[in-house]
Amino acid sequence: MSGILERLAMLAADYQDPVREVPWAAADPALPWLPDSLVSLNTLPVWQDMDKSVRLAASRIDFARLCAAGLWLEGLLILRVTHQGFVAQAAAETRVVLQEVREEAGHGLMFLEMIDRAGMGGVRLLGPTWLLHAVAKRLDPEGAAFWAMVFIGESVTDSFALKALRAAETDGQDICPTATAVMRLHHRDEARHMAAAKAMIDLKLARTGPLRRLGFRIVVRMLIERFLHATLYPTEVSLRALGVTDAAGMAKAVRNCPKRRALASSCAEAAMQLIDNRMTGTSGQPQPG
Numbered sequence: 372m373s374g375i376l377e378r379l380a381m382l383a384a385d386y387q388d389p390v391r392e393v394p395w396a397a398a399d400p401a402l403p404w405l406p407d408s409l410v411s412l413n414t415l416p417v418w419q420d421m422d423k424s425v426r427l428a429a430s431r432i433d434f435a436r437l438c439a440a441g442l443w444l445e446g447l448l449i450l451r452v453t454h455q456g457f458v459a460q461a462a463a464e465t466r467v468v469l470q471e472v473r474e475e476a477g478h479g480l481m482f483l484e485m486i487d488r489a490g491m492g493g494v495r496l497l498g499p500t501w502l503l504h505a506v507a508k509r510l511d512p513e514g515a516a517f518w519a520m521v522f523i524g525e526s527v528t529d530s531f532a533l534k535a536l537r538a539a540e541t542d543g544q545d546i547c548p549t550a551t552a553v554m555r556l557h558h559r560d561e562a563r564h565m566a567a568a569k570a571m572i573d574l575k576l577a578r579t580g581p582l583r584r585l586g587f588r589i590v591v592r593m594l595i596e597r598f599l600h601a602t603l604y605p606t607e608v609s610l611r612a613l614g615v616t617d618a619a620g621m622a623k624a625v626r627n628c629p630k631r632r633a634l635a636s637s638c639a640e641a642a643m644q645l646i647d648n649r650m651t652g653t654s655g656q657p658q659p660g
């Protein structure tokens with residue numbers, strides 16, 4: 372298993388700072404940051420009556436929400452993995468974790484810049500996170516459950532970004548090149564992070580009994596729902612920033628919209644599959660995937 376971690380460490384050895392790589396000067400204020408099909412308000416009939424400028428602003432706010440979700444998750448990861456220091460851990464594991472800390476800090480700086488550029492600095496963009504935050508703060512990075520939660524956070528947000536990149540191509544809609552680059556650069560690193568999270572889960576599952584796995588699986592399936600709610604639906608505050616008068620009504624309408632719910636669920640598919648696959652296994656042996 373440490374062979375996988377060693378390979379991942381080699382791939383990440385040459386650090387590339389995303390803040391320096393993003394083409395900030397290519398930002399085009401006339402272009403949306405997400406394809407229309409991924410914007411949360413697009414699922415409501417009112418979308419048809421919205422001005423182009425409001426649609427653009429809605430896409431920026433949803434993009435900023437994705438960035439806020441990334442910032443939150445990255446902060447939590449850094450907090451937990453650095454909590455006890457790295458003294459007693461295996462070198463390959465420590466190297467991969469430190470590389471992730473380095474890359475997540477770079478992502479956070481890139482996301483912060485995008486949130487500022489969207490005019491959303493200081494605006495509450497995420498739904499309720501207190502329960503998820505409390506659970507994540509209690510999980511020990513020495514256990515499989517911690518890395519399963521890491522995988523969930525990374526795969527849901529990455530899956531949404533990949534859908535946006537694909538839709539931009541298939542829908543033929545021009546998207547701001549700066550926003551596209553942010554999603555691509557983030558995916559480049561997250562693909563490795565998710566592979567590392569899987570390797571960590573398999574490494575630590577050997578020490579997790581079948582009953583604990585089953586209990587964790589039940590809890591996680593509930594938490595995923597909360598995670599989707601917190602990160603893929605507009606908050607009332609963000610809708611007010613858009614100029615929506617009935618922000619509470621519109622937020623509720625998006626939350627209840629079957630089309631948006633289906634999109635959110637599809638972003639959690641990889642995480643659900645991983646949890647089912649790993650947590651229902653009866654041994655600690657790594658499984659394919």
Ligand SMILES: [Fe+2]
Binds near residue numbers: 441474561
């Ligand atoms: Fe990240």
Ligand SMILES: [Fe+2]
Binds near residue numbers: 475525560561564
């Ligand atoms: Fe990551």
